[in-house]
Amino acid sequence: GVASGMLDFCARKSQAWGARGITLHVNKLNKPALRFYASLGFDVVPDWFGFSNQRFLLYADFTKP
8 A cells, every 4th residue: 555655665765875764653543553564563662752742653673684
């Protein structure tokens, strides 16, 4: 779908630029999106609070096996 295509593009560009990973801001009430991103290897960044504590910061590390 659109989200996986966007992530693939971002991952390829990030790796080409030498980034170790990418981050996303996701509304914590959007459970389907959180499950989808978790299935792709994204983790919630602990101790990060954004948008009045309504969003999570997710991070995917390209260096993880």
